[in-house]
Amino acid sequence: MRLPKTDKLVLAVMCGVPTVLLLAFVWFPALASVGLSFTSWDGIGGVGTIEWVGTRNYSQIFSIYPPFWPALRHNLYWLAFFILIPTTFGIFLAVVLDRAIRFSRLYQSALYLPVMLSLVLVGFIAQLFYSQDQGFINGLIGQQGTGPDWLGNPDLNLWAMMIAASWRHVGYIMVLYLAGLKSVDESLRDAARVDGANEWQTFRQVIFPVLKPINVVVLVVTVIESLRAFDIVYVVNGGKNGLELLSVLVYDNIVGEASRIGYGSAIGTILLVLALGFIVTYLVQNFRREQRP
Template identity: 35%
Template sequence: MKLAPASLSMLEREYRRVGFYLILPALIGLVLFRLYPIIASFFISFTDWNVFGGGEWVGLENYFEIFSSKEGRLILLNTLLFAVIYVPGIFFIGLALALALNSGFRGAAGMRALYFLPYITSTVAITLTWRWIFSTRFGLLNNLLLEFGLNNPPAWLGDPTWSLYTVVFVAVWRDSGFYMILFLAGLQTVDQQLVDSARVDGANRWEVFRHVTLPLLAPTSFFVILIAMVRSTQTFEITYALTGGGPNQSSTTLSFYIYQNAFIHFDMGYAAALAYVLCIVVGGLTLVHHQLRGKWSYV
């Protein structure tokens, strides 16, 4: 029995109405908890509003302060330096681990799990462990350096020269296993016949990697770079638990600086401006990534 066109139309409208009612709670939540905060924080970034009062329109003053103040420039420089070290470090270490553990030797599965374990462990727990290791007076690392004859080992967490590098080191150590898994997944897509053909033609391991494996890993590599760039601007827990952003803001990056201004100094206008600067930075990095991917991707 065939339904008349009018009946089909009524039935379709009823289905659409039911579907709309089903997604309405999610839409309300999206508007209240995503869209509204984005719009509200944008307008707040042009004011001097804080939780104790204020709210006067200051225009672009908050944005100018980020780039004109000494502290603001330091935070931006710290964020850039963090990314410059973190992204290449995580890329090469993750790729090296994946290549080493892709051969399928006995115990490889256990080694993969071992390297991935820090990523799924509580960040605060592993950071406190590293805080003890890097402790100036009682830390394992400085005690080892003293045993090897270095009488004045660095204050890894208390010296502005070393604090940011220490935070980056712990971040790379924690995240390496995650990027190793991404590269291992990418290596499974490499056509083994191409690898075997290259070896038959006389290519050594380096030549196979350079001319076969690496080009075929281009999509995975660009994805890893994108994720690493975004994560490098969002590091918070490690900074909070390891150094608290100190000493003298030497290890503070943009994401942690937003937290300081919003929830310690309660300067919501300035914090909102910082958040939008961070969004612009991440968006710019993403755009550059896609442009380079279009030029250099082999597949």
């Protein structure tokens, strides 16, 4: 059916404007960053001062840049923690609230409320809980001033920040899965009950496979949130002393005193490759399973 010119114009604007914005503010900066990772530039001089250095930035990052390996390890810890703890807990909450229990709307609102907060604010709230001298946790155990230094101890502060960030992430995962569960055909549950499946078997073998589109979205969101974590650790101690992350290294090299645009871009490119690696691997495995007879 041919569309009127007015409808074509509306479609062109609705598709064209987001596409232009996506290209201008996402893809062009990303590709430019990849290109700059092969150069040496302090960000002050013009384009003519950019010097091509090939893979020198990458070789130096992997060989003579001490903060890189701890930051990479911390990011992988963050990713594994987010997949195992807040994602699993978010699924559990979604299943419980999907049963239409009493005051479920109130619970949903309360659990989703942290998602509305920025990670910077979550970081400030975390300091109120974790402070050694006046923090809620040490006060609760009666050890204010003498209890564990949750934010200053490099063996503890990373885990403390991951728990604080999980508080915000759980609500987002819960809402995504709750929306997916609401769309599941009730006849699938009825058929599973007729076959004698219990609730766990019904969820694992019937419901969860149906939620595959939600699983993909959750994986993408979790990987991105884990690898780009920056705000919450930077407000605590600038991403130092046990809170080193790749995103902090990118900031320090591009915006900080170092002003090494090429170096920071190389670390950002590594971060991009890590995110795409996890996401693409998951998608390829799922497509292969679907194609098997």
